[in-house]
Amino acid sequence: MKFIDEFRNPEIAAKISSEIRRIMPEKRLSIMEVCGGHTVAIFRYGIADLLPENLRLISGPGCPVCVTPNDFIDVAHFISRQKGTIVATFGDMMRVPGSESSLQREKSSGADVRICYSPSEALELAESNPTKRVVFLGIGFETTAPLIASVILSAERKKVRNFSVLSGHKTMPFAMKALLDSRETAIDGFICPGHVSAITGSEMFRFLSRDYHVPCVVSGFEPVDILESIYLIVRQITDGDSRVELQYKRAVRPEGNLRALEMIERVFEPCDSIWRGLGSIANSGLRIRSEYSGFDAAKIFDIPLTEITENPACSCGEIMRGVKTPPDCTLFGKICTPENPVGACMVSSEGACAAWFKYKKVDEI
Amino acid sequence: MSELTGKIVRAHGSGGKLTHELIQSLFVKHFSNRSLDELLDSAILENPGGKIVFTTDSHVVKPLFFPGGDIGKLSVTGTVNDLAVCGATPLYLSCGMIIEEGFEIGVLEKIVVSMKNAAELAGVQIVTGDTKVVEHGAADGIFINTAGIGVQNSKARLSLKSVQNGDVVIVSGWMGDHEAAIIKAREEFNISANIVSDCAPVNRLTQKMVDEISDLRIMRDPTRGGLATTLNEFVWKQPFGIRIEENSVPVRESVRGLCEPLGFDPLYLANEGKIVAIVGKNCAGQALSILKSFSECDSAAIIGEVIDDPKGKVLLRTAIGSDRILDMLTTEQLPRIC
Numbered sequence: 001m002k003f004i005d006e007f008r009n010p011e012i013a014a015k016i017s018s019e020i021r022r023i024m025p026e027k028r029l030s031i032m033e034v035c036g037g038h039t040v041a042i043f044r045y046g047i048a049d050l051l052p053e054n055l056r057l058i059s060g061p062g063c064p065v066c067v068t069p070n071d072f073i074d075v076a077h078f079i080s081r082q083k084g085t086i087v088a089t090f091g092d093m094m095r096v097p098g099s100e101s102s103l104q105r106e107k108s109s110g111a112d113v114r115i116c117y118s119p120s121e122a123l124e125l126a127e128s129n130p131t132k133r134v135v136f137l138g139i140g141f142e143t144t145a146p147l148i149a150s151v152i153l154s155a156e157r158k159k160v161r162n163f164s165v166l167s168g169h170k171t172m173p174f175a176m177k178a179l180l181d182s183r184e185t186a187i188d189g190f191i192c193p194g195h196v197s198a199i200t201g202s203e204m205f206r207f208l209s210r211d212y213h214v215p216c217v218v219s220g221f222e223p224v225d226i227l228e229s230i231y232l233i234v235r236q237i238t239d240g241d242s243r244v245e246l247q248y249k250r251a252v253r254p255e256g257n258l259r260a261l262e263m264i265e266r267v268f269e270p271c272d273s274i275w276r277g278l279g280s281i282a283n284s285g286l287r288i289r290s291e292y293s294g295f296d297a298a299k300i301f302d303i304p305l306t307e308i309t310e311n312p313a314c315s316c317g318e319i320m321r322g323v324k325t326p327p328d329c330t331l332f333g334k335i336c337t338p339e340n341p342v343g344a345c346m347v348s349s350e351g352a353c354a355a356w357f358k359y360k361k362v363d364e365i
Numbered sequence: 366m367s368e369l370t371g372k373i374v375r376a377h378g379s380g381g382k383l384t385h386e387l388i389q390s391l392f393v394k395h396f397s398n399r400s401l402d403e404l405l406d407s408a409i410l411e412n413p414g415g416k417i418v419f420t421t422d423s424h425v426v427k428p429l430f431f432p433g434g435d436i437g438k439l440s441v442t443g444t445v446n447d448l449a450v451c452g453a454t455p456l457y458l459s460c461g462m463i464i465e466e467g468f469e470i471g472v473l474e475k476i477v478v479s480m481k482n483a484a485e486l487a488g489v490q491i492v493t494g495d496t497k498v499v500e501h502g503a504a505d506g507i508f509i510n511t512a513g514i515g516v517q518n519s520k521a522r523l524s525l526k527s528v529q530n531g532d533v534v535i536v537s538g539w540m541g542d543h544e545a546a547i548i549k550a551r552e553e554f555n556i557s558a559n560i561v562s563d564c565a566p567v568n569r570l571t572q573k574m575v576d577e578i579s580d581l582r583i584m585r586d587p588t589r590g591g592l593a594t595t596l597n598e599f600v601w602k603q604p605f606g607i608r609i610e611e612n613s614v615p616v617r618e619s620v621r622g623l624c625e626p627l628g629f630d631p632l633y634l635a636n637e638g639k640i641v642a643i644v645g646k647n648c649a650g651q652a653l654s655i656l657k658s659f660s661e662c663d664s665a666a667i668i669g670e671v672i673d674d675p676k677g678k679v680l681l682r683t684a685i686g687s688d689r690i691l692d693m694l695t696t697e698q699l700p701r702i703c
Contacts (some may be wrong), residue, residue, distance in 0.1 A: 036701075045683045
């Protein structure tokens with residue numbers, strides 16, 4: 001397949017792999033990817049198999065489902081129990097356990113929960129069910145935010161009054177900063193998210209490389225992209241350099257997608273946001289501006305404050321902070337499996353635990 | 366079929382006059398054979414001798430009609446293929462239908478005709494059946510169960526116990542066509558692609574394999590869960606493993622094109638007209654030529670081999686040359702969010 005196979009070429013992969021080994025310093029290096037798409041590609045193509053022993057890849061908080069905290073899930077359950085309400089969601093969210101339940105369980109108890117592949121389907125659902133209130137669960141990063149903003153604008157234009165969004169959107173750069181500030185894990189370089197950067201632009205990460213001296217490379221999703229990005233990070237480290245480099249030039253511009261950014265800006269405003277495992281991070285979320293409060297499920301529904309509980313043995317938080325790897329968790333592969341997930345990282349196919357479970361490395365059998 | 370227009374009502378499943386009318390003017394009309402036409406409570410069948418092979422499969426699919434097939438064709442080939450990969454000649458099928466009230470009878474007839482055509486192609490007779498009608502909303506249009514009886518070829522010695530280190534793994538053609546066609550036909554994603562299901566009986570080719578390949582160890586049809594799941598079924602709790610080459614697995618460009626944006630892996634997509642076989646190394650070339658002698662199998666390929674370590678696992682040599690575990694499908698593949 002054109003434009004794909006070139007980026008999966010085994011000879012090119014082997015060449016980059018040997019270049020990484022050639023320039024690799026003796027010390028141990030940890031490189032974090034903060035995009036679920038990268039996590040899946042790294043495991044699916046066995047990229048770690050082609051890297052030096054002392055180079056460790058860590059899966060950071062890049063899976064939209066995984067970083068969504070229990071309180072958001074609990075609110076979604078509350079809304080799904082309201083009479084005359086349809087909850088529309090991305091499929092992955094169905095099985096995420098909240099404090100007491102999951103959307104799947106709510107659905108089997110009679111809640112009307114529909115899987116949508118795109119937010120615009122949720123709007124269509126509202127138009128075809130005028131007597132119901134349709135609530136879309138808006139999760140994800142800068143990649144999904146413009147889609148949802150455009151759907152809210154479209155709902156306003158069409159005067160669809162029974163449609164709203166529960167916004168759990170998050171933005172990536174401040175979460176990366178929080179990880180560096182915590183100093184819990186040594187992060188020697190970031191593989192920066194490709195799709196997020198297509199919206200935000202690669203310049204978004206400049207403050208990280210400048211203030212924290214951490215190399216940042218915006219990467220594509222094919223195995224050769226990721227290997228090249230790792231090479232660029234290692235080269236910056238050996239050169240004593242730290243800057244933002246753009247490997248994913250075929251999709252990302254330094255300034256980003258200005259139209260999409262304008263749309264986010266119009267509908268959303270920054271807010272503090274709770275990340276599963278990372279806690280509250282200042283300015284790392286997006287809430288719907290008051291001008292569009294008619295589409296804000298958090299304002300429409302009288303949401304009670306409830307106690308949030310999480311399984312204390314679940315290590316999703318530490319895993320997303322790079323403090324633990326999935327096998328370090330006592331539940332991993334025993335109590336927590338893709339069929340019976342305890343934590344969000346095992347639910348989503350982009351979660352570190354699910355990827356680790358599915359694509360276990362050969363030498364870890 | 367002028368007398369059978371309109372919609373299915375509850376009385377069509379009541380056992381009364383409408384049921385009999387439906388049976389006569391639809392099922393008997395199209396499936397007609399000596400056993401069925403007698404309309405006894407059970408079909409009384411000749412036993413041609415040999416080991417009886419018996420299987421059952423229930424079929425639910427959305428949409429009911431898709432490029433390359435429909436639920437009727439699928440319900441016949443699914444059961445025929447389960448018999449075929451056990452080295453049997455499929456002979457008889459039953460047909461149990463659960464139909465939602467309000468279902469168009471004209472559509473039902475299309476499905477029945479499709480079953481008839483698929484049965485003729487596979488050389489089986491539909492000899493007994495049952496129809497139930499459930500209230501509107503209690504089923505998604507129509508569900509079909511078929512059970513099948515076949516007789517095993519006396520040469521068939523298919524067993525995982527006979528698999529040896531160094532044996533080769535062969536697939537009979539493009540992987541993933543069926544499920545990719547279904548995904549496309551659901552029109553849930555705005556992706557343009559021309560993908561046709563591979564839904565077809567495989568009994569002619571399995572018969573030839575059993576007749577001519579002396580070291581045929583095992584065959585299976587990689588349906589739900591796809592090739593990856595079938596390979597894992599082969600190695601589960603066995604004293605051997607399998608290694609396959611990702612680049613050797615035949616996958617159409619159109620199927621890859623559908624999978625890429627959704628984040629799906631074609632190795633987990635269902636097939637409905639393909640087989641995976643393990644054969645002795647010396648028979649690999651012969652097996653490949655037998656498969657390729659069937660026009661629908663011109664992309665048949667050797668995709669890997671049996672290894673003695675690690676045991677019970679399937680290894681995948683990825684497109685970029687690294688090794689990883691190829692696990693069974695655990696949960697449904699869902700499209701990625703971003």
